[in-house]
Amino acid sequence: MPRLPALAVATLTILLGAPSLAAANTIGSVYTSTTDNDCRKASNLKIDGDDYAAERTCRGPAGLVVVKNEDDLRETITVGRSASAADKEPAASQGFGPFNSTTNTIEWRVIGGKPFAMIQRWHIADNDDPEKNGRPKSKQMLVVTRLPPGAVCHVAYIDVTANPEANELARKAADELARGFDCKTDKVSVIGTDGRATALAMTSR
Template sequence: MSHKSTKLMVIAVIALTLAGADLPGAVAQGAQNISSYTSTAEKDCRTISQGETADDGGTRLCHGPAGLVVIVSESDLRETVSIGRTRKAAENEPAASAWFGPFSSTTPTIEWRSAEKGRPFAMIQRWHIADIADEDKAGRPIAKQMLVVTRLPPGAVCHVAYVDVKANANDLAREAADTLARDFRCGTDKIKAFGVSGRATELALP
């Protein structure tokens, strides 16, 4: 190899190194991320408090991967879902008070995103948001579906992005989890509609 070729190769390597230094999380995001699944169905969880009325479903504790616990609470026909190493930790996270104005509920499957052989860094769950402006023949609000991306410890647990199911594919929610969750600052960064906004994300975002 000529001296000129060697010099050009060295310059190229330096340029690539510097480019990587300017991209936070570039190595982690470039790695292969995988999904695993757990259930928050009542039969798979433990009830830790009962609601006093039919509109108050109480609270249940469910098991997640890597020692995480999931707290699902319902009050006034609105659910919240939070994650922590312990029940107390989960109940003190921002996600524990992240409820929506319209009536809302979750489906019982959680998708966990993690790097290969690593702890999960984000979760994805499907929500149903009641749309009082769109009623069925019986006068009941028709629910709009949305995927909620939530960041996980270390750091605070909070919603990161909302993906409208009707307007987007599930892969887009995984992309939001993989690219946004780890560096998202709860209470500082703004939750965003990821991809094409739809009626569900319009109802969810203030």
């Protein structure tokens, strides 16, 4: 069998390695759950027999820990290498004034197996738009959060009702903004068309 010239061997090696290099630089999504069955209750406070506040820890990808705090029908979601680290992040105090809750699925944007941002759907109570029974209607919003290395904090809000392509906008914001976002100096952005959910979120921050 004839021997290939050194240059041909080098070129062949680069070509063969190209798919793996491309895969390592490809951004994709993985998903985890924050349901009660998939998380551990770390603490809770009862008043008159009812849960008033609770903290749950849930598994994230690549060893990350999600901390979900519920207090007086309001939630915060934060992330860290441990629960104690997550509780010290800016995201731990980034809540909203109206009653609110999150869905049980987190979408993680990852590159080379490493997550750099998360996307989660929030439900914000609109006290100015009640149901027939008097309970406030819920307005939906996607929250993009940056992840370690560096601080964990909200980066962008996308109103679900005002933007039919809300999921795509959230992924684009995560991919383009999260890694370069400075939690100390940068301001959270409303991406796409502003709506009632993002208005409630921004005015209550």
